[in-house]
Amino acid sequence: MKTKLIFLFVLFSGIISAQTDWDKWEADNSIYQLPEIKDRDYSLDHSNFGTLALTMLRDVYWFGFSDLDGDNCPFQPTCSTFFVDAVKKTNIVQGVLMFADRFTRDSNFFKSESRYKIGKSGKLIDPVDNYMLDENKITILGVLPDETE
Amino acid sequence: MRKNPNGKITIVYLLFFVFQIISSAQTIKPPDKFFTLLNRIKFGNHLFCTKDYLRAVEEYRSCLKLKPNDTLQFKIGLAYERMKKFGIAKMYFNSFPQENIFFPEARLEFYKTVFLMKQFREFRNLYLGSTGNFKYFPEITRLNYLTYLFEDLPLPDSSNFRLWFNVPAKEEIMKFYRKKVNLPRKSLTAAGLLSALIPGLGKIYAGELGDGITAFIFNGILGFLAYDNFRAGHKTRGWIFAGLTAIFYGGNIYGSVAAAQIYNKRNKVNYEQELSKFLERENYFTPDYNFCK
Amino acid sequence: MNKIFYIIIFVGFSRLVAQSNLDSQLNYADLLFAQNQYYDAITEYKRLLFFDSEHRFGFTGNYKIGLSYKKGGKYDDAVKFFKLAEINAENDLQKLNARLQIARSNILRGTTENALRMLGNLLQGVKDSSMVKKIHYWKGWAFMFADKWDSAKAEFMQLDSVDSLIAVCNDVINQKYSVTFAKLISYILPGAGQFYTGHYISGLMSLGMNVLWGYLTVNAFLAERVFDGIVIGNLLWFRFYRGNYQNAEKFALQKNIEIANKALRKVQIEYKGEKP
Numbered sequence: 234m235k236t237k238l239i240f241l242f243v244l245f246s247g248i249i250s251a252q253t254d255w256d257k258w259e260a261d262n263s264i265y266q267l268p269e270i271k272d273r274d275y276s277l278d279h280s281n282f283g284t285l286a287l288t289m290l291r292d293v294y295w296f297g298f299s300d301l302d303g304d305n306c307p308f309q310p311t312c313s314t315f316f317v318d319a320v321k322k323t324n325i326v327q328g329v330l331m332f333a334d335r336f337t338r339d340s341n342f343f344k345s346e347s348r349y350k351i352g353k354s355g356k357l358i359d360p361v362d363n364y365m366l367d368e369n370k371i372t373i374l375g376v377l378p379d380e381t382e
Numbered sequence: 383m384r385k386n387p388n389g390k391i392t393i394v395y396l397l398f399f400v401f402q403i404i405s406s407a408q409t410i411k412p413p414d415k416f417f418t419l420l421n422r423i424k425f426g427n428h429l430f431c432t433k434d435y436l437r438a439v440e441e442y443r444s445c446l447k448l449k450p451n452d453t454l455q456f457k458i459g460l461a462y463e464r465m466k467k468f469g470i471a472k473m474y475f476n477s478f479p480q481e482n483i484f485f486p487e488a489r490l491e492f493y494k495t496v497f498l499m500k501q502f503r504e505f506r507n508l509y510l511g512s513t514g515n516f517k518y519f520p521e522i523t524r525l526n527y528l529t530y531l532f533e534d535l536p537l538p539d540s541s542n543f544r545l546w547f548n549v550p551a552k553e554e555i556m557k558f559y560r561k562k563v564n565l566p567r568k569s570l571t572a573a574g575l576l577s578a579l580i581p582g583l584g585k586i587y588a589g590e591l592g593d594g595i596t597a598f599i600f601n602g603i604l605g606f607l608a609y610d611n612f613r614a615g616h617k618t619r620g621w622i623f624a625g626l627t628a629i630f631y632g633g634n635i636y637g638s639v640a641a642a643q644i645y646n647k648r649n650k651v652n653y654e655q656e657l658s659k660f661l662e663r664e665n666y667f668t669p670d671y672n673f674c675k
Numbered sequence: 676m677n678k679i680f681y682i683i684i685f686v687g688f689s690r691l692v693a694q695s696n697l698d699s700q701l702n703y704a705d706l707l708f709a710q711n712q713y714y715d716a717i718t719e720y721k722r723l724l725f726f727d728s729e730h731r732f733g734f735t736g737n738y739k740i741g742l743s744y745k746k747g748g749k750y751d752d753a754v755k756f757f758k759l760a761e762i763n764a765e766n767d768l769q770k771l772n773a774r775l776q777i778a779r780s781n782i783l784r785g786t787t788e789n790a791l792r793m794l795g796n797l798l799q800g801v802k803d804s805s806m807v808k809k810i811h812y813w814k815g816w817a818f819m820f821a822d823k824w825d826s827a828k829a830e831f832m833q834l835d836s837v838d839s840l841i842a843v844c845n846d847v848i849n850q851k852y853s854v855t856f857a858k859l860i861s862y863i864l865p866g867a868g869q870f871y872t873g874h875y876i877s878g879l880m881s882l883g884m885n886v887l888w889g890y891l892t893v894n895a896f897l898a899e900r901v902f903d904g905i906v907i908g909n910l911l912w913f914r915f916y917r918g919n920y921q922n923a924e925k926f927a928l929q930k931n932i933e934i935a936n937k938a939l940r941k942v943q944i945e946y947k948g949e950k951p
Contacts, residue, residue: 253744253752255436255465260711261748264943265783266936267822270929301881303918333633334640337600343592364640371644373651412703412719413696416726425725437718 273300284321291317308349309356312339318361331364419448426454431674435461456484457673459491468499487671490518493525494668502529520546524667531562531657551664558657566649573642577635584638588645597634604630697727704739713743733763734773741776750784771797771806778813779951787821808834815840816951819942822935824848839946847938852927861923865916868923872930881919888912 275292278284291313299313306312315335320328338344338359349357362370415421426441439461442454459478462471475492478485496505509526512519523546530537540559547555568588577584581601585594608623661667704719717740724736741756754777761773774797781790794814801807811830815837818827828844831837852872861868865885869878888911895904943950 252465253749254434254714254717255467257436257714258747258749260713260746263748264940265785265820266939267932269932269936270925297880300877301884301918301922302914303921305914327636329629330633330636333630334637337597337630337634337637338593340600341592341596345590345592348590363644364637366636366640366643368643368647371647373644373648410702410706411699413699415696416700416722421726425722428725429721434721437721440718 278321283325287317287320306339307344307357308335308339308359309352309354310359310361312336315359315361319364322361323365331361334364335359419445422448423451423454427673430457430461433464435465452482452484453673455479455482456488459488460671460673463491463495463498466498468495471495472499486517487669489516490521490668493518493522494666497525497529497666500532502533505529518668521668528661528666531558532654537563547667549664549667551660551667554660558660561653565653566645568642568645570639570642573638574635577638581631581634584635585641588638588641590641593637593641597630597637600630601627601634697723697732700726701732701735708739708743711746713746717743730763734760734765734769737763738769738773738776741773741780745776745780745783748783750780753780771801775809775813778817782813782817782820782951785820787817790817791821812837812949813951819844819939820951822932824851824935824938837948840942840948843938843942843946847934850934851931854924854927854931857923857927858920861920865919868920869926872923872926874922874926877922877926881915881922884915885912885919888915 273295275295277288277292294313299311308315310318312332312335316328316332319331319335322328323331344357346357349359352358360372363372416425422441422445426438426445429435429438429441439458442451442458442461445451445454455478459471459474462468462474472492472495475488475495478488478492482488493505493508496508506526506529509522512522516522527538527543527546537559540556543559544552544556549555573584573588575584576587577597580598582594582596582598585591585597604623604627608620608627611617611623612620700719700723704716704723707713707716707719720736720740720743723732727733727736737756738760741753741760744750744753744756757773757776757780761770761777764770764773774793778790778793778797781787781793791814794810794817798807798810798814801810811833815827815830815834818824818830819840824844824847828841828848831841831844857868857871859868860871861881864882866878866880866882869875869881888907892904892908892912895901895907
């Protein structure tokens with residue numbers, strides 16, 4: 234185990250050191266902070282009536298239920314955010330179908346963790362873009378961009 | 383004091399030296415010795431070979447201001463390519479001066495950067511415009527064949543592949559060829575139809591057993607609740623459950639198609655990652671130039 | 676006579692120049708470093724190392740490159756070059772300084788466990804009292820960055836003239852909420868932990884939900900609707916009860932991180948003494 238770690242460290246540091254200076258950099262005056270636990274973003278989407286109603290509905294659900302009943306969702310984004318984003322990115326019909334599918338997958342007790350990338354928070358990353366029926370938008374394990382939420 | 387012209391000169395010299403030393407200590411200046419053309423090239427080469435490419439580029443550029451140098455000019459482009467700044471490298475190699483002795487190499491690297499940027503269609507168009515008397519024609523032909531392994535196009539005949547890849551890793555590249563031909567794929571239509579027939583079946587077909595069973599149970603329970611409520615005369619509740627059944631039934635068909643698509647993409651991505659790793663190890667069957675021997 | 680004089684001058688001068696070429700290269704690199712041009716400074720330190728055929732600057736060059744990377748927030752690279760400096764160190768003091776820098780880079784990188792382990796090892800081999808104090812000082816910083824303010828305070832207590840740091844540690848220790856307490860009181864009375872951490876609306880909502888679903892559950896059982904009772908109790912009451920104490924815990928943690936971060940900002944910006 235220890236040798237493995239050392240090996241990983243050497244490998245990792247080798248990759249890093251070769252690339253750090255491939256872009257010019259300046260002094261870094263940032264200060265160290267502990268990672269914060271963020272609150273949910275309750276802001277409404279005013280782009281049209283549909284999104285406004287949708288985000289309002291979501292906020293009511295968050296305020297009345299989701300924020301009170303504990304951490305139940307193994308996925309990231311959560312089901313409610315997934316639904317809102319799905320409708321925003323497609324349309325109400327497709328969004329509802331995507332949500333129904335997501336809800337089914339969420340209820341599957343035997344989720345295969347190898348299917349999903351695990352995010353920093355320990356959640357399974359399951360982006361909306363993977364279910365828009367556009368192969369170019371699908372991101373697979375290991376090549377996923379950083380978590381968005 | 384004896385009049386001695388030599389002594390006067392000595393004193394002048396001494397004063398001059400002392401002045402020089404003092405002045406150089408006051409205005410901190412880098413020593414000229416390390417900044418001669420030859421030493422800058424040496425240091426630049428050292429940076430290049432320790433993969434400190436951006437600093438090497440800076441060093442080479444200062445050298446080129448002093449004196450033209452074909453090798454350095456070529457290595458600047460190579461440095462950009464190795465830093466994976468393909469956009470810059472592509473432009474750099476594309477406008478490379480013809481009179482430079484490395485012009486054919488720069489041309490090859492131009493092709494290679496287009497390939498590395500995964501602009502495969504552009505690559506094939508460029509390849510069509512190339513001629514057989516180009517020094518690196520075999521190299522770009524190989525790259526041209528390799529583009530097909532990354533795309534959903536009918537593959538060129540395997541005998542052509544075999545012919546051009548007369549390299550030590552020939553068998554491995556043929557293995558990738560066969561793997562591409564037999565890449566496992568699930569039909570999106572079949573996944574959708576199967577789930578329409580029996581909810582969840584399409585998911586199982588696409589390799590998601592747990593999701594399939596869950597979908598089957600979901601649809602079963604909701605459907606039963608709808609039926610049971612209608613039978614018991616609870617029309618409103620019956621309609622609600624019927625609506626929910628319809629949504630989950632449709633959602634499952636949709637999800638089965640999506641799952642099949644993800645299955646295909648996963649196989650494709652894994653294949654391409656493996657292939658890219660292999661090609662990188664083989665330097666894309668292009669020359670290494672051995673600047674750091 | 677004159678000839679000999681010239682030769683002496685010439686030889687002496689050329690030796691002087693040979694020496695000062697490297698020295699003035701170092702001065703030049705130091706100047707760039709002093710002007711905060713760390714990327715360019717590294718280039719010049721590398722040039723110094725490259726032309727230093729006798730390895731006179733093996734320690735200094737690598738050490739300064741490490742410092743430059745550290746100033747740029749590139750801690751992985753900094754550690755790499757401090758290690759090279761350590762290898763090239765000519766005496767124990769240089770070696771110790773390089774190791775301290777590695778520990779300090781680890782503190783800044785947030786890998787405080789590494790830093791603490793290294794500092795612990797250093798402490799075992801060092802006898803000089805001023806150096807021992809120095810190590811305790813950096814251990815204190817490592818503990819602060821690790822959000823362990825009690826331990827940080829204990830380290831600083833062994834030193835003189837770090838009262839302001841001790842004061843900061845005390846502030847954090849006093850201000851922090853007890854996560855266990857928040858959770859415990861929410862177990863007893865839903866919403867209480869939320870009140871304790873100042874989340875009054877959430878606390879009231881939690882209390883309301885638990886009263887409502889608890890009432891309905893009990894009611895169902897009293898009316899002998901056992902199935903309803905089990906469903907409501909399991910799916911709703913228990914869910915909101917669990918959410919209630921999870922929230923109490925989350926809010927306390929959230930507040931504690933805010934408090935710690937405020938203190939971390941303070942020591943990193945306002946503190947006048949040496950920082951990692």
